[in-house]
Amino acid sequence: MTDSSGDTESPRRPLRADAQRNEDKVLEAAAAAFAREGAGASVKDIARAAGVGVGTLYRRFPSKELLIAAIYRHEVQRLCEAAPHLAATQAPVDALRTWMERFIDFMAAKDGMADALRVVLTDDSERLHTRTLLADAIEYLLDRDGDPALARPEVEAQDVLMALGGISLMAANEDRRDLASRLIDLLLHGTVATG
Template sequence: MAEGRRLRADAQRNEDRLLVAAAEAFGRDGANASVKDIAKAAGVGVGTLYRRFPSKELLIEATYRNEVQRLCDAAPELAERLEPGEALRSWMERFIDFMAAKDGMADVLRVVLTDEGERLETRAMLARAIESLLTADMRPQAHAGDVLMALGGISLIAASEGRRDLAGRLIDLLLHGVLV
């Protein structure tokens, strides 16, 4: 979308459905996910997909940005709805799922997202989301940036082992270190 221009409501709904379907497809099938299947899962024609995202690379980039924003937006909602430890755990689980989907797009993302400043801003956004979940009754030495790095390590280990269950157990260990 051009800067400052808003999509019509129906076009925005189509884009939202496309980005959700793309995240699921890229998480499952990696960059080899079929754009035809993504369009079908979103309930739109492939022409609608290509009008909005003229290349698969642009779709992957938009999907990545959308998933980062959704992950960050989830933090305040979880903090309001759940007890602090459960909110943090739920967000950590979502982060692991986000990283698994990102892994499916990794090769294309390396080409598309080359700006170091953008990478650092994404990291800062994620750290701010974690910061909003760390409460006064948690260990004061638990810094958001450290928690983010630990989660990154957990996601890499679990992915290399092909074991999502391992990520859950490692999150429990990380939480044990964060919670008083």
Template sequence: MTGHEEETARPHRPLRADAQRNEDRLLEAAAAAFASQGAGASVKDIARAAGVGVGTLYRRFPSKELLVEATYRQEVRRLCEAAPELTAVQPPAEALRAWMERFIDFMAAKQGMAEALAVVLTDESDKLHTRALLADALTHLLTAAEGESVTRPGVAAQDVLMALGGISLIAANEEQRALATRLIDLLLHGIIAD
């Protein structure tokens, strides 16, 4: 999304600390609800899980579509920010695995919001921008791992993202989160250097 589109989607004005905490809790509760219940998740239940009133939710997000879009963007941001955070505190292979697990959870939430996102995210350049952000985050992890000779040289982030996307679809169709972890093990086996 371009800066202009982002400004149009939601004005940038600083929130008070308590309002920011409420928004963060709402988006976290919404992501969990959308992942488990889909876009039909109850707004009242989301507000309750966040520990706020439904009025607070509607003041920040006047429509469910805006809540879905904000949740999606927050989850993308968190996933991208996780890459350098993980490499700072974990060995490269563990950081890569942890990020992949988070990616699968992100995809579960995204799949739960898919119908609503199809209405909200209609610009193809926005989708390509999100893919580029995720590829950059994964490149950070792969570069750190390759730099320590943990992964095979030349592993392309886009290839790994495609594999992770397939894993998330398979696991979602089978309704087995544990299956995703096993498939991540197989993917890592192909990435990690002998």
């Protein structure tokens, strides 16, 4: 993988458990701050919300751009990892609805970082890889244990993902999170097999 300057990134070494917890707290606090305040969110406020010092944050993420790229990757990973957990703990339609709602929240956080992400994530292959990961998570929820009974036979995970992307755009343009939930209900009616 390459960074925004075109240099190849070295693979990350695994962090100690306490350092990983601190990084997760930073990424969660930063995602919330960027969703609320956009790319102008204060790094000092993010560190305070995460319960770490600014120096700790800067040692791990020397620039705001690197922090934003890490948030994006972390949130994609969390969203994808949620699919098996939701499938194991909720009824099929409820699991799919919960995942869709989380996707909308992910997109809201991403929109808050949009300008910075355009600079950081210049690699089309990363965007395509993200789309594939998200579509795979949807496919997992649509086809649990090889039982495709949840979805209509013509429904494809990529189409559901594209529809969710459209819903997030409309809700953001209207500045109405409740609209996204209503449109998710319509999408579910078109996705889920009846009878």
